Amino acid sequence: MPETVLTADGRIAGRRAKATRRRLLDVLTEMLAASPYRDITVIDVTRRAGTSPATFYQYFPDIEAAVLTIAAEMAQGGKQLRPLVEDQPWTGKSGYETARMLVDGFLDFWRHNEAVLRVVDLATIEGDERFHELRVRMLNNVTNALADVIRELQRRGRVAENVRPEAMAGALVGMLAHNAAHQQGFEAWDITLEDLRESMAQLVFWAVSGRRAPK
Amino acid sequence: MPETVLTADGRIAGRRAKATRRRLLDVLTEMLAASPYRDITVIDVTRRAGTSPATFYQYFPDIEAAVLTIAAEMAQGGKQLRPLVEDQPWTGKSGYETARMLVDGFLDFWRHNEAVLRVVDLATIEGDERFHELRVRMLNNVTNALADVIRELQRRGRVAENVRPEAMAGALVGMLAHNAAHQQGFEAWDITLEDLRESMAQLVFWAVSGRRAPK
DNA sequence: TCCGTGACGTGACACTGCGTCAGGTTGGGA
DNA sequence: TCCCAACCTGACGCAGTGTCACGTCACGGA
Numbered sequence: 281m282p283e284t285v286l287t288a289d290g291r292i293a294g295r296r297a298k299a300t301r302r303r304l305l306d307v308l309t310e311m312l313a314a315s316p317y318r319d320i321t322v323i324d325v326t327r328r329a330g331t332s333p334a335t336f337y338q339y340f341p342d343i344e345a346a347v348l349t350i351a352a353e354m355a356q357g358g359k360q361l362r363p364l365v366e367d368q369p370w371t372g373k374s375g376y377e378t379a380r381m382l383v384d385g386f387l388d389f390w391r392h393n394e395a396v397l398r399v400v401d402l403a404t405i406e407g408d409e410r411f412h413e414l415r416v417r418m419l420n421n422v423t424n425a426l427a428d429v430i431r432e433l434q435r436r437g438r439v440a441e442n443v444r445p446e447a448m449a450g451a452l453v454g455m456l457a458h459n460a461a462h463q464q465g466f467e468a469w470d471i472t473l474e475d476l477r478e479s480m481a482q483l484v485f486w487a488v489s490g491r492r493a494p495k
Numbered sequence: 496m497p498e499t500v501l502t503a504d505g506r507i508a509g510r511r512a513k514a515t516r517r518r519l520l521d522v523l524t525e526m527l528a529a530s531p532y533r534d535i536t537v538i539d540v541t542r543r544a545g546t547s548p549a550t551f552y553q554y555f556p557d558i559e560a561a562v563l564t565i566a567a568e569m570a571q572g573g574k575q576l577r578p579l580v581e582d583q584p585w586t587g588k589s590g591y592e593t594a595r596m597l598v599d600g601f602l603d604f605w606r607h608n609e610a611v612l613r614v615v616d617l618a619t620i621e622g623d624e625r626f627h628e629l630r631v632r633m634l635n636n637v638t639n640a641l642a643d644v645i646r647e648l649q650r651r652g653r654v655a656e657n658v659r660p661e662a663m664a665g666a667l668v669g670m671l672a673h674n675a676a677h678q679q680g681f682e683a684w685d686i687t688l689e690d691l692r693e694s695m696a697q698l699v700f701w702a703v704s705g706r707r708a709p710k
Numbered sequence: 711t712c713c714g715t716g717a718c719g720t721g722a723c724a725c726t727g728c729g730t731c732a733g734g735t736t737g738g739g740a
Numbered sequence: 741t742c743c744c745a746a747c748c749t750g751a752c753g754c755a756g757t758g759t760c761a762c763g764t765c766a767c768g769g770a
Contacts, residue, residue: 287747296737297747316621318533323727332749337729402620405613405676406531416683423684440707443697447690450681451674451698458673459666461620466665468631469638475662482658483666486701492655502718511766512718538756547720552758711770718765725757735748740741 287338301339303329308346313395317347317402347399348410354396358418361385365425370433376493379485382422383456383477390460401461423453430488439490448487456480502553516554518544523561528610532562532617562614563625569611573633576600580640585648591708594700597637598671598692605675616676638668645703654705663702671695 285293285301293301307329311320322343326336340346364385368378390397403411427449433439459466459480466476482493500508500516508516522544526535537558541551555561579600583593605612618626642664648654674681674695681691697708 291746294746300747318621321727322729333728334730334749335747338748342729398620402617405617405620406533412680416680420684440710442693442708442710444686444690444694446684447681447686447694448697450684450686451670451691451694454674454677455666455670459669462669465627465631466662469635469661469665471659471662471665475659476666478657479659479662479666482663483698483702487698490707492705493657495655495657506717509717515718536756537758548757549720549759550718553719557758713768713770715767716765717767718763720763721761723758723760727756728754729752731750731752733749736744736746738743738745740743 285339288341289338293339297338300329300331300335304331304336304339305346305350308343309350309396312347312350312399317399344403344408344410347396347403348414351396351400351411351414354393355414355418357393358389359421361389362421362425365422365429370429370488371438371491373494375489376481376485379481379488379493380477382484383480386456386460387463387473387477390457390463397461419453419457423449426452426488433489439488443487452484452487455483500554503556504553508554512553515544515546515550519546519551519554520561520565523558524565524611527562527565527614532614559618559623559625562611562618563629566611566615566626566629569608570629570633572608573604574636576604577636577640580637580644585644585703586653586706588709590704591696591700594696594703594708595692597699598695601671601675602678602688602692605672605678612676634668634672638664641667641703648704654703658702667699667702670698 285298287293287297291297304325308320308325311325311328320343322333322336325343325346326333336346340349361382364378364382368381369375370378400411400415404415423446427445430439430443430445430448434441434443434445459476463473463476466473485491485493500513502508502512506512519540523535523540526540526543535558537548537551540558540561541548551561555564576597579593579597583596584590585593615626615630619630638661642660645654645658645660645663649656649658649660674691678688678691681688700706700708
């Protein structure tokens with residue numbers, strides 16, 4: 281679908297308009313990676329894009345809205361996390377390998393989209409509903425898949441009765457998202473990324489399979 | 496210690512000055528609870544405190560600095576988390592009870608200091624070093640205590656060899672802090688606070704004691 | 711009691727960014 | 741070539757920031 285875009289005055293954007301809009305988004309993406317979100321001004325974005333503030337407001341009501349567009353594009357990529365859980369072995373040695381792959385998936389995804397995810401977290405904390413929803417939708421995929429796996433293994437008697445699949449999956453995904461977002465911060469504690477990775481994999485594996493991680 | 500306070504021009508604040516400063520902090524605390532952090536302006540704070548912007552800048556270089564002061568006061572309260580880990584039983588039924596108390600400690604602390612902790616997280620994500628350090632120092636207490644317990648139980652052969660106490664403690668504290676900060680968000684997933692609490696306690700107990708949580 | 715002085719507070723200003731018009735410019739189809 | 745819809749922007753009112761120089765206050769000494 282060629283995706284129709286509306287301008288502030290309700291016009292349908294044509295070829296030229298779309299190019300301008302795209303340029304603004306690209307410049308903004310670059311700036312997001314280079315400077316703190318709150319320091320980015322509309323005037324600055326437009327200066328670098330070689331246009332004027334008024335033009336920016338043709339396409340976005342404010343900076344947040346523009347970033348939300350970028351974030352939505354990124355969230356599509358977040359769907360790649362789901363298959364890391366679904367249709368994978370979750371028992372024995374290969375089950376532990378699955379857990380590690382999932383952890384790596386989070387660490388990698390957060391590393392690759394650091395700047396944008398930072399803004400998503402930021403806006404979510406600030407109470408912005410649009411970003412919050414985006415975040416929830418993105419994580420929902422993995423959470424539900426994980427809950428399904430836990431529920432299935434619980435049915436087979438591998439996981440204890442007193443575990444609530446949904447809540448456990450939620451707690452785990454929270455841990456993964458948080459620690460992936462703060463992965464550089466662990467170095468201050470003299471904790472290597474490798475050890476963090478292992479610890480999270482152990483927790484995930486235990487919670488999902490009900491067994492200790494193999495050596 | 497009566498705590499000496501310096502003004503912008505290097506003066507030592509007297510009785511009157513301290514009262515003004517305190518008033519500004521109190522007004523700011525109220526506003527923090529009522530409106531999104533980013534919407535709070537110096538002009539607004541001073542208007543409500545019945546003074547002028549120039550006065551604000553006598554005592555704080557910017558809003559962040561003022562909030563940092565408030566956050567530091569709160570962080571003192573964060574020390575109450577450490578004894579929830581230290582000198583507690585960590586094995587058997589009472590060990591599981593300890594895990595639950597720790598989880599409750601996090602949930603309660605975050606609920607009670609929601610507004611300020613939100614700003615701390617916010618500023619940390621934005622890359623503000625002052626807030627980041629405050630956060631690290633606050634969580635360091637619990638993390639280290641937890642790592643000590645894990646290490647001790649590992650020495651006694653309860654916890655598997657391939658667990659790294661520091662990394663595991665870090666991962667757990669990250670999970671606790673994150674999920675405590677997002678505790679209302681779980682309702683959107685139809686997960687009750689009670690189930691979240693239980694799930695986190697199970698994870699903590701397993702990681703620390705190396706055993707399944709008792710029924 | 712009054713006064714002088716240092717402590718404290720503030721009015722006013724220059725500056726920057728926001729968001730919105732009305733009007734100017736551009737380029738592709740007839 | 742010309743025209744006009746699509747697109748862009750200059751200019752402006754508004755609001756907040758941060759900084760002076762100056763005004764006011766209250767306290768201790770005579």
